[in-house]
Amino acid sequence: MFRRRRASVLVAAIGVAGALAFSGCAAGAGDETAEPTDGDVLPPIMVQLDEVDGTTVEVPLDNVIVLQGDDETYTAWEADIADESVAEFTPGRDDGSASFDPGITPLKVGSTEVTLDNSETGDSVTFTVDVVEAG
Template sequence: MRTPPAPLARLTAPLAVVSVLLLAGCSGSTESNVGTESAESTESAESTESAENAESGTSVIAPVVMAATDLPGQTVDLVPGQVLDITTGDDPVDTYDGQVAEPSVAEFTPGRLDGNAAFNPGVTALEVGRTDVTLTGGAEDITFTVQVVAD
């Protein structure tokens, strides 16, 4: 094996040490900051969302999700502003049309396709009360009750 020239031999060891330190420094800082950055980002996002909700006076209400085939004869309890998201199974999302007996209590929103996105049909609770909803367009009409209760 050949011995490197003297000036190059003197630089080899320090370059190796510097390279190892740089690599160790990079990998160590990434690992130690990952959890911290995630926690800080999550806290920041949560506080921003809370601040926006507080400013607007609204809160996020989770939808109630039910299959159209499970709705016949059911009573679905909602609070004002809450949505009943109706999944359609194998039927296209735009299969159903809906009639709400008391439009002041709840509102039907038909399903639709928008590009590659599919939006399920749904019923939005408007004010406290009770109303029957009939979905048409499927193999059979589906009738169920929406009861809007105070939150």
């Protein structure tokens, strides 16, 4: 049952992202540089936990990073953010009706190192987050 709820949330998120991508294409037909208008919502930056170690992830100030790939212990990830004025960590959680992956929210333009540790598995990853101006 847990996996079904998680899968439903993922399917809904993919559906929303697909609808946004389709509407973005329709609105920008023939315009290679079309940007979202004030009412549009950008899909989050999806990052795989098993691929992020040692990399740099760029995120616009008006977006978020979702840390994916851990279906079993996603609530056990904790973060050490070197410069907490640049970004903040949101732990994974399950509210009983849906589950949410952990994430990183940008706070200001800048760069910071992030170390994620999983208290259940002992896994650890370190990467850099570069927060850039919104599009």
